[in-house]
Structure formats: structure tokens, C-alpha cells
Amino acid sequence: MLEKANLCIDVGNTSIKSALYDPNERGIAYISRYRDASELITPIQAAGRVYLSNVGKEDVTLLIQSICADNNVQLFIAETQKSAFGLTNSYSTPSNMGVDRWLAMLACMQKSQSKTFLVVDIGTAMTVDAVQNGVHLGGWIVPGLSLLKQSLFKNTQRVFGSEENFGLTDFGKDTPLCVDHGCTAQILGTLLMAEREMKKNVKKFEIFLTGGDKKLFLNLDVKNIIQCENLVLEGLTLFVD
Ligand SMILES: Nc1ncnc2c1ncn2[C@@H]1O[C@H](COP(=O)(O)OP(=O)(O)OP(=O)(O)O)[C@@H](O)[C@H]1O
Ligand SMILES: CC(C)(CO)[C@@H](O)C(=O)NCCC(=O)O
Ligand SMILES: [K+]
Structure with a gap:
């Protein structure tokens, strides 16, 4: 009998x-991206089991639950835990931590030999989490690139620009470039500061980088950056049995 597929879903x-x-293959297959949860109906109908991470709207979970129920598809909803797979959370209320951060750390626990690393996820928000010997030291949450720019455009009269991003940090000579390059510098600067903060605790560690805007870091002169396509989806695969 052919096993039906496991579908992992990351709602940001x-x-x-x-x-x-497919547990028999290495890693996850091609990643699809959707704007709207209704686009999930067809892929869920074709799946045997669904594994869900949602840090976005609760409505999306409700919709996925009903699609799964209608089609007799089993659903696993990931939650942030106090500890799992050798990783210990630092939050006194673990459920307050976004499950995407938790899953990304769990994925890195599998990749890191020393279990000592930074994980940086750059999407709508940018998150940084520090782990030493499997213990979460803590982290940061900051606005992502698009939110940084939008907050400037929204709260000033004369600052303008576009959503377009060039991934550069040289000094700008007009308003849009001052904004774009400056906000890029703020994002890259967060990683540099995280590295500095981590060095107060540990000498040697890996930096795992994931999220839709990870290419911003391409030209950053930091050693041991490991780019990962999607650590949240990878973390979900740990729950596939
Ligand atoms: N194919 C794509 N379509 C849209 N945005 C993309 C694409 N590839 C990369 N991006 C970038 O990804 C960013 C969003 O990142 P990501 O998908 O990680 O965010 P998200 O859905 O809000 O998830 P999260 O909430 O987990 O950060 C956008 O700002 C955009 O620049
Ligand atoms: C910070 C985001 C938005 C990043 O996707 C997500 O992890 C989230 O909603 N977190 C909740 C707050 C926290 O993690 O402490
Ligand atoms: K993110």
C-alpha cells in the first residue's frame, strides 16, 4: 500500500x-508559497497527514482544521514546549513564544554538533534565538525590513521610497536609497550585535539563517553562517512518525 504524503505547513x-x-527521503521537497489559506484546499486533499505551525491568524488554523476534517486528513498542530528533543526553553511561559522560533531551534538542534548556535529568521519580523548546549539563552524580536520601511513612511511627512530592496548598505544619496540602505544596515547590524552578544557566553557557535529575506545577508562578512531554506518546515518534520 502506498503511504499518503505528509504535508508540512508554515503560516507566517x-x-x-x-x-x-517523505521520511524515506532526505529533507523536505520543493516549498510552495501562498497568499491565502484557501489555496491549501487542494494540497491538503492530496495529503495523508498535515503538520501545522501557525504564528499568524487563528482563522487559518480553523480553516485548515475544517479542510482536514472534511477530507479525513489527520492534523498535528505544533505548540511551543518547555523542552523537547534535547532543547530547553528559557521562557517561563513557553506558550508565549512563537512556535516558528521553537521549531526553527529544534531543526538546528539536529544540525548542530555542539548544540550551540544562533538562529536568525528574517521574515515579517526578524527573530534571533541563542542556544548553548541545548539550553535557550533567550532571543530578540525586531521588525523585518518591510515593517521598518513602512513605519518610516507612515510616521513621517517627507520620507518616501519603495518596497523594492537592493540588499546594499552604502550611504544613500536620495531619500529612497537612504531609507532602503539604512534599513538594510539596521537588519544586518542586528545580526552583528547578536554575534557580539553570543560571544560573551561562548567562543564557538554556528549561525543558522532562514526566512524569506535571508538573501539580504549574502554579502555580509560573517563566518559560519549556514543558510537554510525553511527551518520552521524542517522543525515540523521531527513530529512525523
Ligand atoms: N517568492 C516570494 N514571494 C514573496 N516574498 C518573498 C518571496 N521570496 C522571498 N520573499 C521575501 O520574504 C519576505 C517574507 O518572509 P517570510 O516568507 O519568511 O515571511 P512571513 O510569511 O511573514 O513568515 P514569518 O511570519 O514566519 O516571518 C518578504 O518580505 C519578501 O521580501
Ligand atoms: C515574532 C514572530 C512574529 C516571528 O514570526 C512570532 O514568533 C511570534 O508571533 N512570536 C510571539 C512572541 C514571542 O515569540 O515571544
Ligand atoms: K520570521
């Missing part, structure tokens, strides 16, 4: 990503 604040996962 801007978009939804999904991938099929």
Missing part, C-alpha cells in the same frame, strides 16, 4: 509556505 504573518515530507 505575511505568507503561508508548505512542503511535502
